[in-house]
Amino acid sequence: MSTISYQEAALQAVAEEMRRDRRVWALGEDLGRGGVFGQYGGLLEEFGPERIADTPISEATIMGASVGAALVGTRPIVEMRFADFALCAVDEMVNQAAKARFMFGGQARVPMVIRQPSGMWRSSAAQHSQSLEAWYAHIPGLIVVAPYTPADNKGLLKTAIRCDDPVIYIEHKDNWALQGEVPDDADYLVPLGAARLARTGDDLTLVTWSKMVGVAEQAAELAAEQGIGIEVIDLRTLWPWDQEMVFASVAKTKRLMVVHEAVQAGGFGAEIAATVAEHMAHVLTAPICRMGAPRAPISYAKPLEDLLRITPEQIVATAARQTGV
Amino acid sequence: MSTISYQEAALQAVAEEMRRDRRVWALGEDLGRGGVFGQYGGLLEEFGPERIADTPISEATIMGASVGAALVGTRPIVEMRFADFALCAVDEMVNQAAKARFMFGGQARVPMVIRQPSGMWRSSAAQHSQSLEAWYAHIPGLIVVAPYTPADNKGLLKTAIRCDDPVIYIEHKDNWALQGEVPDDADYLVPLGAARLARTGDDLTLVTWSKMVGVAEQAAELAAEQGIGIEVIDLRTLWPWDQEMVFASVAKTKRLMVVHEAVQAGGFGAEIAATVAEHMAHVLTAPICRMGAPRAPISYAKPLEDLLRITPEQIVATAARQTGV
Amino acid sequence: MPNNNAHPKHNIDRDRLVDLYRTMRRIRAFEEAAEKASLSGQVGGAVHLSIGQEAVAAGVCANLRKTDQITTTHRGHGHCIAKGTDPGAMMLELFGKEGGTCGGKGGSMHIADFKVGMLGANGVVAAGIPIAVGAAHGAKLLGEDRVVVCFFGDGAINRGPFMEGLNWAAVFKLPVLFVCEHNGFASTTHSDAVTAGPGANARAESLGVEAFTVDGNDVAAVDSMVGDLIPRIRGGSGPKFLSAHTYRLKGHTSVDPAHYRDQEYAAAQWEQDPLRRATAELRRLGLSKEQLASIDNEADAEMAVVTDAAEAAAPPALEQAFADIQDIGAPVWREQS
């Protein structure tokens, strides 16, 4: 175990997997200078420009060429820089990467990891702040991962790189500096599809992911002072998501809240809320509750941007209403 | 009133609006030959090649140029041919069209209608069959419309063309030939955001849209024979959706089913189900139920394709379970 | 500047031309059978015929090794057959049957046959370009001695991925041959009307990809030109571009009557049918009418057999609808009522 940042944890994951498997390579703009957030720092020196490939500003081809390179047996790590720019490569992601295995009757696989740094970050405004994980969860053929802790960013990124199907890998830009204990083990893997019980509690199950896990933990801390026990589940993988853990928790707490940074309307919280409503209505003692962003583009001005951020206090207030405390 | 097809209704809408407003024009591939489904047939002859513009195969620029042309005061109707190809123009739709008004502080508007023929249609396989309405409902700045009846395809398309914000306009490919009574009135407008009560019933509210409305109506017919009264709501507009009508119906029937052709996981049905679960849990006497496609790419072979189609019988069986009949 | 637009002088060997002719004839016979099956409703989905364009497929692929790879488009039957895909499996695929190249899950627009290096047709115009470039990038990374050929149409050169893909191939000096089949149409639109500038080759050269032109209805010319280019590409000289001028003798899809084109001109183009031209050349080289007819009959017979077999074959097992989606998180198959 070492205490390192979310960014260093990812760097470790990539370096270890590149050492382990010669077929793994990374491509994107500015990777040779460490990537836009430093998350590829030093890799060029170790692996050379063929495997840490600087590309033109050609998102569609970064993605499409990766599909081709994956089909013939390499394992590309695709850096999209900001999740927003992946919107320049959607055909390649959704019509090609996600469907090739199925459409070709299982003849080929598309092992690629599509890194999409996401979320609100320092007044980045409407085109550099989006959280679009719900889109990818809706697309057959894609796995969707959104780690919160540094340890998970190591273990899940490594598992994603070893996965034979395309993985949308969502790192939160506000998390790069987050410190945490991370196993040094080069075989430290976190399984896809398994949630993490971040905190136990008896009164309310709060399901969340990515940066909101930290906010939820703070909320749970505050709520505990008011006598409300919030159980926080860090979903980690959005598709497939860990229904088992969520259902077990809801069976215990009899209440569900889902919190995410993304727009609430059509967000992935709706899927969780709907699934629980379908299957666990009989145990619920309070209406399910979602907290997501209003359906508004993200503003530049800090006070307006902040308005779209969910705070621990808001969560506690909602939890208090929901639990009747 | 005349009995005409869904396709002819749309053609009428476009022709009438182009006559009414010189700023309205349509652009896309092959429009001069009537468009790929004949939905622009004869318009070239009336309006000329400037206003019925044949474009290169350049989806990103069809969309992006339309944003520019809308910003300066024209009102483009953007033909995407198949919804699947709109995936080549997502930056332009989501980062540009949807956000320009807000991002620029209200200085400009983006009046454009983005037509996306959607859905499964005659063994068209994985890249020509998708239903992705949920994506657009998740994006601030976009309106999402999915008409089922020929009359609505006239009235809603006209309203969409007159709307000053970008509208994602989803026509179902299997609906082109559908006949129905359509008002001849050149000012026949159907308001955005208002659902249509397609059939009344007391036992169960079924919310759906697009081609599935017809399937739901058949199901309601069959269910009535078994003594189950299904109220069918044709949502018509997905964003904003008519909560009022849905809530009123659920208040009456105390049961909700949402049916759509799109993949169930992360589909727009989840939003409706979650919203009802949040606000109407106290009136529900049965768990909410969603029916959508499994999270699978769409197969070419007819029996496999058919497997992803929801049938009236499946709806009735589910309704019977839900109502305990 | 080298004169890349001259037709290479070709002095083709008779046996080689016979082989090329046989490939073209098999493609033609396959597509004629597919056309019939499409019009009769036995084959679903859209079927795009390459009738009139067979010389490009045959002439290019005759110069490839089995380990070389290709990507193609919605109009790709010819490329598949020329690269070595079994027409039996292709016809099963068109009929949506078990045993099809993709198990019946892809259909005409998604045929793939990885074991012969056929990396997939594509339903999205130009989408195969970055994929081909990536396959070549992969070969380079893995140190594998392969060339990738990327087929696309004259309509595709107006999509962004065309430009991005060529630039990429040139930047990374990848072993790719880009083959633009200039058949005059982008669906029902004359491609000239929506394509500015001097043409595909100028675009390629501007992106650092050396470009060549060939009469795409002259199979010997295509063979000779590509026979020259492939070893250079294999030798590491970077990507090359070839414009093959041809004509789409049929409509955009099997059901398109193509009323939008000059009917006289279209009819006259049958004179340039690559099969007809190859026949004339073979006759000149001494092949008898009977020898040619036997090739034709053999091809027709082969395709009659595969069509009958496809008609008779079983549909895919229903659980295939949920197979090969992803290892985790895919729907679970359950027998339904």
Place this chain on the structure above:
Amino acid sequence: MPNNNAHPKHNIDRDRLVDLYRTMRRIRAFEEAAEKASLSGQVGGAVHLSIGQEAVAAGVCANLRKTDQITTTHRGHGHCIAKGTDPGAMMLELFGKEGGTCGGKGGSMHIADFKVGMLGANGVVAAGIPIAVGAAHGAKLLGEDRVVVCFFGDGAINRGPFMEGLNWAAVFKLPVLFVCEHNGFASTTHSDAVTAGPGANARAESLGVEAFTVDGNDVAAVDSMVGDLIPRIRGGSGPKFLSAHTYRLKGHTSVDPAHYRDQEYAAAQWEQDPLRRATAELRRLGLSKEQLASIDNEADAEMAVVTDAAEAAAPPALEQAFADIQDIGAPVWREQS
């Protein structure tokens, strides 16, 4: 072929050069103030400085009418000022304050000012290209006599919309001037390393857009060249393309030390600073040191005022977060605790 690469002979009028210099100096002063405010944390988000590239903005926009329009990029402050946007509103925008060009909702990367024909900066590389082309298409449809100038960088020419947009403009013969600011970098990458072929102009010509080159650090040359091109475009001759060679004297963003470049070379480039070059020329034309200093001081004073004002200004009203999204279906503002 005309020699489009020659610098036009320019014999510039002194008063005109003074005006161009003043524009450049105001841009420089604005950006130096913005840089300081960014480094001090008063301005959030990414701030991309065009220091060293001012001659392009000034020289191009001096030839436009108010009714003409432009689109620009993440590095667009100069273009905005040159087109006539009020630096006060721009600085308010950078500070995220009420009264900013976009009410504080856009920031540096999304400045727009429709009343002077500034149709928006853009956070997505090359995204402004189709938008500019569409604005010109709109002008043509509406029969309005306007020219649209589209600014973008040398990194943008590798994105698909670049190619699609140029082809489109040529096909529809639209009144667009494409201006490629070749500053050597695509973020931290040398653009040469990821750009194949002979360059932007060859790409433009291959797409049917006549292309020209100019020394982008010589404001008089830019002015003269664009002064020649705009009337031709306005006259209906179709789109034109201009490569302006310049150098990004600062890092990619205000916080980028740009260690990745040759430091000696970068330092030497200050010799080519367009302001320095214009100063020398103005001195040659008889302007006194004092006269120049007074222009400089005026510009600095103007920007000091707008910066102070921006600092002091009120933040936008919170309800603006929900305003101007869409007429129906937008969230409703409610005062929160």
